[in-house]
Amino acid sequence: MGQLDGRTALVTGATSGIGLAAARRLAAAGAHVFLTGRRQETLDDAVASIGDRATGVRADVADLDDLDRLFAVVAERGGLDIVFANAGGGEFAALPDVTWEHYAETFNTNVGGTLFTVQKALPLLRTGSSVIVTSSNIDTKGAASFGVYAASKAALRSLTRSWAAELVTRGIRVNSIAPGPIETPGLSGLAGDPGSAEQLLKGLAAGVPMNRLGRPEEIAETVLFLASDASSYMTGAEIYVDGGASQI
Structure with missing residues (x-):
């Protein structure tokens, strides 16, 4: 029997890299996994690589209508046990070069997309559910020419703590993963x-x-740990998976 037999998971930004590796790992552990991505072709390929334990829903997490459509599909199956809010991204821009568009796109996707993904998942989350947020090991460090991205990840670290405090009475755990540079x-x-x-x-x-x-599969193992009962006494925490870059 798998660690996650009978459970249902959602992984956003699941068509490549960390998201796809995590979706594969959760499915291999027995979960049925809903995957999201913005491009239908790559989403279809990701679902095909997993098999019948995967369902793809094309969605941009920065689009509230897309999120409503996503959770309507998930609701048809029932509740949720795992949410891996992974979708995000960023681009280099030194302070003199930052535009409003650069700032807005980064925060709307990384912070807004994560916030509203978790918010809209709430009615479907069962007691004992695990919410996992992808942060970054630069959320507590300076990052030249990557300041807007770093700030968005610091916001996610803060939200992880606040959501953990809010949802603990429902038996829902919220933790974040802070990867270092991962080959994606x-x-x-x-x-x-x-x-x-x-x-x-x-x-x-x-x-x-x-x-x-790091390899995406190494982050996926941490996602599995936080999704499973192995981390049942953890909430509000952040796990650094970065080869020691933030600790040594």
């Missing part, structure tokens, strides 16, 4: 071209005590 298409995409991407990834790896990038 999103990370490579920050560079813009393959040559720059290689330099970026090497530079990031060099800043990690383990001297390497």
